[in-house]
Each structure stands twice: as C-alpha cells, then as structure tokens.
Amino acid sequence: MYANPVAYIFSCIFVIFAHSAMLVNIWFNGNFSETRDIAVLGAAVIILDIAFFVVILFFKQMSYVLDFLLILILNMSVIFQSCFICKFNIKHYITCIICLAASKCGYILCKNHKILQSNKKYIYGGIGLLLLLVLIVYFAKHDMWIRIGSFTLQPSEFIKPLFVLACATSIADQQKKHKILIFNVVYENIALFCIMAAICLVQVKSHDYGSLPTFISIYCVGFILRICYPKAKFSKKKLVAVIAIIVVFLLIGLKYAPEYVQHRLHVDIWSDKTGDGYQQSQALIAIANGGWFGVGPGRGYLSNIFAYDNDIVFATVSEEWGLLFALMMVLTILIITAVPLINPTRSYYHATMSSCICAAFIVQMALNIFGSCNLIPFTGVTIPFISSGGSSLLVSGFMTGMLTAGQSPVFNEHRSKSKSKSKKQEEAVPAWRWKE
Amino acid sequence: MKSIKRTQRVTSLIILLFIIGMAILVLKIIHESSFYMMNSDQLQLGYVYDRKGDVLYDGTGKGSYPDNYFIDVGNIIGDEKGQMDNTLVARNLEKLNNYNFSDGLLKDGGKAAIYTTLDHAANRAVFDAYGYMKGCVSAYNYKTGEMLVCTSLPSLDVTKGYDNIQSFESATLLSKNLYGTVPGSTQKVSTVISALEIMGSGLLYSKSYTCTGKYLNQTGGEIDCHNAYGHGTQNIQEAFENSCNPFFAQLIEDTDLPFERLKKQYEKLGYVLNGDKPKYLDIDGIQCATASTTLENPLEFKTQWGCIGQGDTLVSPIQLMMWESAIANETGRMTMPYFIDHVTNTRGTVKEKAKTKYSDKLFSENTASGVKQIMLTNGADRYSYLISGYNIGVKSGTAQVQEGAKENSLLVGFVDDPSFPIAFCILIEDKDSGWLTTENIAQVLLDNLKNNF
Numbered sequence: 001m002y003a004n005p006v007a008y009i010f011s012c013i014f015v016i017f018a019h020s021a022m023l024v025n026i027w028f029n030g031n032f033s034e035t036r037d038i039a040v041l042g043a044a045v046i047i048l049d050i051a052f053f054v055v056i057l058f059f060k061q062m063s064y065v066l067d068f069l070l071i072l073i074l075n076m077s078v079i080f081q082s083c084f085i086c087k088f089n090i091k092h093y094i095t096c097i098i099c100l101a102a103s104k105c106g107y108i109l110c111k112n113h114k115i116l117q118s119n120k121k122y123i124y125g126g127i128g129l130l131l132l133l134v135l136i137v138y139f140a141k142h143d144m145w146i147r148i149g150s151f152t153l154q155p156s157e158f159i160k161p162l163f164v165l166a167c168a169t170s171i172a173d174q175q176k177k178h179k180i181l182i183f184n185v186v187y188e189n190i191a192l193f194c195i196m197a198a199i200c201l202v203q204v205k206s207h208d209y210g211s212l213p214t215f216i217s218i219y220c221v222g223f224i225l226r227i228c229y230p231k232a233k234f235s236k237k238k239l240v241a242v243i244a245i246i247v248v249f250l251l252i253g254l255k256y257a258p259e260y261v262q263h264r265l266h267v268d269i270w271s272d273k274t275g276d277g278y279q280q281s282q283a284l285i286a287i288a289n290g291g292w293f294g295v296g297p298g299r300g301y302l303s304n305i306f307a308y309d310n311d312i313v314f315a316t317v318s319e320e321w322g323l324l325f326a327l328m329m330v331l332t333i334l335i336i337t338a339v340p341l342i343n344p345t346r347s348y349y350h351a352t353m354s355s356c357i358c359a360a361f362i363v364q365m366a367l368n369i370f371g372s373c374n375l376i377p378f379t380g381v382t383i384p385f386i387s388s389g390g391s392s393l394l395v396s397g398f399m400t401g402m403l404t405a406g407q408s409p410v411f412n413e414h415r416s417k418s419k420s421k422s423k424k425q426e427e428a429v430p431a432w433r434w435k436e
Numbered sequence: 437m438k439s440i441k442r443t444q445r446v447t448s449l450i451i452l453l454f455i456i457g458m459a460i461l462v463l464k465i466i467h468e469s470s471f472y473m474m475n476s477d478q479l480q481l482g483y484v485y486d487r488k489g490d491v492l493y494d495g496t497g498k499g500s501y502p503d504n505y506f507i508d509v510g511n512i513i514g515d516e517k518g519q520m521d522n523t524l525v526a527r528n529l530e531k532l533n534n535y536n537f538s539d540g541l542l543k544d545g546g547k548a549a550i551y552t553t554l555d556h557a558a559n560r561a562v563f564d565a566y567g568y569m570k571g572c573v574s575a576y577n578y579k580t581g582e583m584l585v586c587t588s589l590p591s592l593d594v595t596k597g598y599d600n601i602q603s604f605e606s607a608t609l610l611s612k613n614l615y616g617t618v619p620g621s622t623q624k625v626s627t628v629i630s631a632l633e634i635m636g637s638g639l640l641y642s643k644s645y646t647c648t649g650k651y652l653n654q655t656g657g658e659i660d661c662h663n664a665y666g667h668g669t670q671n672i673q674e675a676f677e678n679s680c681n682p683f684f685a686q687l688i689e690d691t692d693l694p695f696e697r698l699k700k701q702y703e704k705l706g707y708v709l710n711g712d713k714p715k716y717l718d719i720d721g722i723q724c725a726t727a728s729t730t731l732e733n734p735l736e737f738k739t740q741w742g743c744i745g746q747g748d749t750l751v752s753p754i755q756l757m758m759w760e761s762a763i764a765n766e767t768g769r770m771t772m773p774y775f776i777d778h779v780t781n782t783r784g785t786v787k788e789k790a791k792t793k794y795s796d797k798l799f800s801e802n803t804a805s806g807v808k809q810i811m812l813t814n815g816a817d818r819y820s821y822l823i824s825g826y827n828i829g830v831k832s833g834t835a836q837v838q839e840g841a842k843e844n845s846l847l848v849g850f851v852d853d854p855s856f857p858i859a860f861c862i863l864i865e866d867k868d869s870g871w872l873t874t875e876n877i878a879q880v881l882l883d884n885l886k887n888n889f
Contacts, residue, residue, distance in 0.1 A: 217450075221446055221450075224446060225442070225443055225446065228439075228442055270475060273475060281472075281475060284465070284468075284472045285472045285473065285475060285476040287465055287469070287472070288465070288468075288469035288470075288472035288473045288476075288535075288537065289473065289476065289478070289540070289541065290540075291469075291537050291538060291539070291540040292537065292538060295540070323462070323465065327458070327462070330458065334451060334454070334455075337447070337451060338447070338451055340443075340444065340447060341444050341447060341448060341451075344440055344441075344444065345440060345443075347440075348439050348440060348443070351439070351440045351443035351444070352443060354443070354447065355443045355446050355447045355450075358447045358450055358451070359447075359450050362450050362451065362454045363450075365454070366454055366457060369458070369461065370457060370461060373461055373464075373465065375457070375460070375461055375464070
C-alpha cells in the first residue's frame with residue numbers, strides 16, 4: 001500500500017467530488033431531456049473513477065499525482081462532451097478509457113531510458129513509417145485521417161511522442177562530437193534536424209499546417225536543452241542564434257505561405273462573420289453569452305456549429321459552463337504540465353522529455369484557445385484531453401504516461417544495486433511511494 | 437541537479453508565456469464581450485430617450501405609442517433591423533444592449549438606455565411645419581455641442597416595420613442632415629471666412645467689384661447673378677447681403693487672394709478638394725459627410741462656381757451648422773456636436789457622460805468676429821422682420837439641383853444670445869413646389885427651442 005494512504009484517499013475523494021459536483025450542476029441546470037441519460041453518464045464517470053483508482057494500485061510509482069490529474073481531466077472531458085449532445089457520449093468515453101490505457105503504456109515504455117537509448121533506431125524508423133503513412137493517406141484520399149468504423153486516426157499525431165523520444169534520447173550523444181573537415185559535428189543534431197525538416201515537408205505537403213507549431217516547439221525545446229547540456233549555464237550566444245534562425249524561418253514561412261493560409265492570417269472575422277470568420281465570431285459570441293458562469297450544460301447554441309467539440313471546444317465549454325470553469329479546465333491541464341516543476345524529474349533525459357511534452361501540450365492548447373478566440377490565426381488543432389478525437393486523446397494519454405515515467409524513473413545501475421541495503425537507505429523518500 | 441533546474445526554467449518560461457496569453461485573452465473577452473453580443477442574433481435592447489425623458493425608441497417593443505409618434509426622428513434614431521445603417525441605434529447597439537459579462541443577457545429588468553440631447557417636441561414641431569414639403573433641419577447648442585433638432589423629411593415610424601418598403605419615398609431611410617447637398621449661397625460664408633483669413637479685414641473691405649447682372653470671367657466663363665439688372669458696385673458686406681455671384685467670382689480672381697492659400701484654407705475648413713477621397717465626421721458613431729468642392733483654377737468658371745456654392749460643391753447641413761459655431765463663439769473652433777448625453781448600463785448606472793469638444797482652429801478669432809459681424813448685419817438688415825424675436829446672424833442660399841431643374845432653399849445661422857446659443861441649418865427641397873420658406877421653419881424652430889430651453 002501507499003506510504004501515505006490518507007493522501008491517496010483524499011485524492012480519490014477530491015476527484016469523485018469534483019465530478020459529482022459537475023453532475024449535480026447538470027441535474028439542476030442541464031438540458032438533458034431524459035433523467036436516465038444523466039444517471040448513465042454519472043454512473044459511467046464514477047465507475048471509471050473508481051476503476052482507475054484501483055488499477056493504479058497495481059503500478060509501482062513514486063508519484064501518482066499525474067494519474068489523479070489525468071482521470072480528473074478525462075472525466076471532465078466526458079461530462080463536457082456528453083453535455084454538448086445532451087446524452088452520454090459513449091464514443092468519447094471509450095476513447096478516454098483507451099487514453100488511460102495509453103498513459104500506462106507510455107509510463108511502462110519510457111521509464112527506463114537505457115532501453116529506449118539502445119532501441120533508438122526503432123524510434124527513428126517509427127517516425128519514418130508514420131511520415132510515409134501520412135503521405136500515403138494524403139495521396140490516396142486527400143485526407144489526414146484513417147477511418148476505422150466510427151473512429152478516426154490521424155497518423156501525424158502519433159509522430160509527436162516519437163519525436164519527443166527522439167529529442168530526449170539524443171541528449172546522451174551530445175558529447176560525441178565528430179570532426180568533419182574543420183567542423184565539430186554531432187550526428188544526432190543533424191539527424192534530428194533532418195527529421196524536423198522531413199516532418200515540415202510532409203505536413204506542408206499534406207496541408208496540415210496546424211500541427212507544425214507543435215513539432216517546431218518540441219524541436220526547439222529539445223534543441224535548446226541539447227546545446228546547453230552539459231554546461232552549467234545557458235550559452236547565450238547559441239540561444240540568440242537559435243531564436244534568430246527561428247524568427248527568420250517564421251518570416252520566410254509566412255511570406256511564402258499558400259494563399260488560404262495568408263487569408264487566415266489577415267481575415268477580419270467581424271466583417272466576414274458568415275464566411276471565413278464564422279467559427280471564430282460564433283465562438284466569441286458564445287463565450288460572451290456564457291459569461292462567468294455559463295448558460296447551463298447542454299444549453300449552449302455553439303454545439304450546433306461545426307467543430308464545436310474539438311477546434312472551438314474552449315468556447316463551447318465557456319458558453320455552457322462559464323469562462324471561470326473553462327479557465328479551471330485549462331488550469332488542470334497546466335498543472336499536468338507543471339508537475340515536473342513541483343516534483344523534479346530524476347534525470348536530464350526525463351527532464352528533456354517532460355519539457356518537450358510541456359511545450360507540445362501548451363503550444364497545442366494555445367493554438368486552439370487563442371486561435372478560436374481570434375488572438376492568433378485559427379489553425380484547428382485540438383486541446384489535449386478535452387477535444388474529441390481518437391488520435392489526439394490516445395497521444396495525449398501516452399505523453400502523460402511519459403511525464404509519469406519522468407516522476408518514477410528506473411535506472412539500470414540502480415536496479416543492479418537495489419539489493420544492497422545501504423543503497424536503499426540513500427534513496428530519497430518521495431512524498432507518495434510504493435511501500436516495497 | 438543544476439541541469440534539471442535548467443529544463444525546469446524552460447518549462448516555466450513556456451507556462452508563463454501561456455499564462456500571460458490567457459490573461460490577455462480573458463481581459464480582451466471581458467472588455468469586448470458587449471461588442472461580441474452586439475453581433476449575435478440575441479439582443480435585448482433598451483430605450484432611447486430625448487433630453488426630457490420622452491421615448492424616442494423602444495427596444496423592448498412592449499410600449500404602445502400614438503401613430504407616427506417617432507416619425508420626426510425615425511431616420512436619425514433608427515432601429516436594429518438593419519435597413520438603416522447610419523443611425524444612432526444601429527451604431528450604438530452595444531450601448532443599448534442589456535448585456536454585461538457578469539450578468540449575461542438580461543431578458544427582463546435591464547436598464548441599458550441612451551439619453552440623447554434631442555428635443556422631441558421641437559423636432560416634432562419642425563417636422564409638422566414642413567407639411568407635404570421635404571428637406572431637413574439641424575440645430576444645436578453651439579456652446580455645448582448638444583444636438584437639439586435633427587429631423588429629415590420624408591421619414592418613417594420605425595414601429596411600423598418595413599413590409600411596405602417598396603412604397604417608401606426616396607431618401608426616407610436616411611437623414612439628409614448627414615449627407616452632402618449643394619449649399620448654394622450659404623457657401624459664401626466659407627468664401628468670406630477664407631478671404632478674411634487671407635486678406636485681413638482692411639484689405640477685404642477696401643475691395644469693391646461691380647455687378648451688372650452677369651460677369652464674364654477671364655477665361656470666358658459666364659457667372660450669372662440672381663438679379664438680372666445687377667447690384668452695381670459693392671463692398672463685401674453689401675455683396676454678402678445681396679448674395680451677389682459676380683462679386684464673389686471677381687474676388688476669387690483677385691491676385692490679393694492667392695489661390696494656393698485659398699485652397700489651404702478650404703482644406704482647413706474640412707473640404708475635400710478636387711475629387712479626393714471623401715471624409716466623414718463621427719458623431720456618436722454616426723458618419724456625417726464632410727464638404728467637398730472643386731478648386732482647380734481661380735480664373736475658370738468651375739472653381740468660381742464652386743466657391744459660390746453651386747456645381748460640384750457638396751456640404752452636409754450638419755457641417756454648415758458646425759461652421760456657424762466657430763463664428764458665433766468667435767473662436768474659429770467648431771463645437772463638435774453630439775447626440776448622446778449619457779448612457780446607462782444594465783443596472784441603471786450612468787456611464788459615458790458627454791463632454792464638450794472643439795475642433796482644431798479653422799481660422800483666427802479676428803476672422804470669426806469679422807464674419808460674425810457680417811452675418812449679424814445681414815440678419816438685422818434682411819431677416820429681422822422675417823424671424824422675429826431673435827438677434828440672429830444668417831446667410832441664405834438657393835441651390836440649383838437636377839441640372840437647374842429644381843431649386844433648394846437653405847438658411848444657415850446662429851442666435852447671438854449667450855442664454856440661447858443656437859446654431860442651425862435649414863434645407864427646403866424644391867422650394868417652388870410650395871409656400872414654405874426657410875424663415876418660417878427658422879421661426880418655428882427657434883420658438884419651440886426657446887420654449888423648452
């Protein structure tokens with residue numbers, strides 16, 4: 001059992017209480033026509049909560065904070081998505097269960113960096129295969145999605161965790177410089193640059209510009225942490241050079257972006273509110289209509305607008321639950337990304353991984369929220385955990401598992417010495433740990 | 437541990453940037469939420485009142501009013517239906533909507549309202565005085581800028597809707613006060629201002645030109661005078677009172693009035709010259725066209741005709757009225773007019789109280805005093821028996837429209853009384869179609885305003 005069962009029980013109660021409060025709000029203010037629908041939704045949410053609390057007991061982790069946060073946000077998402085259609089959204093519910101499973105897979109796969117380091121070629125191979133798949137899907141169907149029944153998968157989404165791993169696993173090789181002519185070159189840097197370039201080309205070719213900033217953010221964070229390792233402080237010259245290069249590339253990209261991208265950059269949503277500015281103008285009207293406390297679950301009109309459950313989901317939640325609740329939802333996701341700040345990771349590899357994931361989550365969230373609210377051009381990416389979409393949820397879950405792995409790492413050399421009593425005594429005792 | 441702290445710094449920076457972005461977004465949403473709601477289909481509009489609390493527009497649609505109750509201000513107050521774009525309601529839906537971010541859209545009990553400076557009774561009296569004739573009247577307090585009268589005929593009662601829009605007369609859906617019209621001889625006020633500003637009063641008063649009823653200018657253009665027998669030799673005061681076209685044509689030709697300086701002075705007054713991009717004055721969101729004319733060559737007919745107030749020259753009645761304030765106040769600065777005195781929010785709290793604003797200096801105080809004196813003398817000599825009870829400075833005008841087929845009658849002026857500081861512009865279209873004169877309307881206007889002032 002836990003060293004601190006009180007914390008475990010308190011966390012369980014907190015999550016169930018939060019979800020119950022949302023369900024009570026639906027009961028009193030919601031727009032569900034059938035009481036049975038609320039009961040089904042409530043039962044499904046509470047059962048999933050309890051089941052997950054039991055399942056995590058079987059995983060030996062040093063910290064379970066991320067698990068509780070994950071189940072909290074995922075069941076919030078189930079409640080939101082169900083309210084949008086005024087009945088239990090079973091499809092989203094199943095996707096959330098898959099997301100929870102993916103988080104545990106991510107944790108198991110990524111907690112030992114030695115294994116990943118030695119299998120790096122499979123990571124690169126995986127990225128290559130997925131890029132090929134993106135191109136095949138695009139050229140075959142002029143689409144970005146693979147449809148399996150009522151579920152859709154977006155291959156480019158799966159590149160994100162692999163790319164994070166590629167960045168993290170390259171850290172160790174940063175010291176291995178090779179002299180080519182007069183230049184000291186790190187092969188890993190060249191490899192990662194080539195991967196980034198390939199991703200950019202494929203994304204541009206398949207007209208998926210929305211994901212590009214996410215990949216670029218992962219690459220930039222990975223690159224900054226690579227060039228700064230193992231020096232004691234940031235190399236300011238390199239940092240300035242990197243920022244300058246990014247700015248130059250951004251300016252070139254914006255100048256030569258296709259016409260429809262240029263149009264999105266300059267569209268005035270209020271003078272074109274029935275055309276290209278339709279979704280954003282409706283989203284802003286909906287947020288204004290919702291005010292601080294919302295019009296009530298299921299009572300919003302934005303759920304009649306295209307992409308209400310993914311691209312403009314922040315506005316849909318704001319309208320029905322209020323801006324205050326939507327901000328709390330964002331705060332929950334922010335806390336997930338900020339956990340490595342409170343409970344530091346145990347290695348630079350895991351720290352790099354956590355930073356890259358933080359960048360991916362936050363850039364995605366920023367693109368969605370700021371884009372739908374007309375602060376930046378509208379791109380149509382998803383908010384992790386909240387937006388509907390199989391691949392988005394699956395990948396978000398997997399990446400949360402990677403964050404969890406950073407909280408509870410396994411080191412081979414430690415494992416070999418773990419039998420030694422003295423070593424065991426030297427290990428720091430985390431707040432929540434498995435009693436071995 | 438140092439290197440891990442470095443990664444934490446990167447993560448913190450990303451999170452911090454996002455939080456800053458979110459803070460900006462939340463502030464933006466709260467600040468602009470009324471504007472967003474204004475663009476929605478869900479509006480809960482309040483009332484528009486006149487200066488005494490009389491309803492000018494009922495956004496709730498629940499009140500009952502006599503037939504044609506709002507007709508005198510129908511096309512300036514307007515409504516939210518979208519048929520009239522350049523009206524007080526259409527341009528201020530945000531202020532009139534019973535919405536705020538904290539309380540949401542209030543279906544009942546909202547107290548959002550616009551309190552205007554208009555005088556409903558005076559508007560009604562002036563409107564009724566027109567009878568079957570058409571035109572427009574604008575009047576305001578030239579000390580404070582409060583718009584008191586802004587009526588335009590034909591008009592509509594917005595409560596009746598637009599089902600029979602096909603049968604509406606031309607220009608029913610717009611207030612003529614806001615759009616350019618040929619000013620006729622009221623334009624001579626601008627020309628006198630410019631001449632006085634450039635030449636000074638000594639030189640201008642020393643000039644005298646002869647009118648024989650017709651003037652053949654230096655390029656062969658013929659300028660007719662309304663008096664076919666001619667006015668003889670006159671100075672500026674006599675020519676102004678006689679509204680003598682040949683005098684002003686010769687003044688424009690005079691080398692003591694440098695043409696470039698004349699153009700600059702016209703631009704200072706707000707004229708758009710020679711087909712440049714039109715400009716608009718903003719009066720509580722309502723767009724009012726500024727003046728425009730052609731000034732190409734002082735020796736050519738077109739330019740002289742423009743300075744006399746015919747041909748291409750267009751000035752909105754409100755602009756004509758505003759110039760009067762710069763003269764009457766003897767400051768050379770126009771008092772900027774406003775319709776909205778104050779606005780109340782959903783809880784009835786007063787916000788956005790209007791303040792008096794002035795334009796940049798258009799001409800010197802000496803010029804303003806000089807023109808004021810000319811206009812007051814004109815008022816005393818020619819209009820004291822037509823508009824009784826007021827010490828007024830005026831200039832009348834007759835504008836040829838539809839290529840001379842019809843003539844409009846105009847009268848601009850001000851009351852020289854610190855306790856009753858009114859500037860006005862009156863337009864009667866097709867003056868020969870009825871008995872009504874601008875002086876009749878001025879009398880009705882001033883009497884009604886005086887009664888309630």
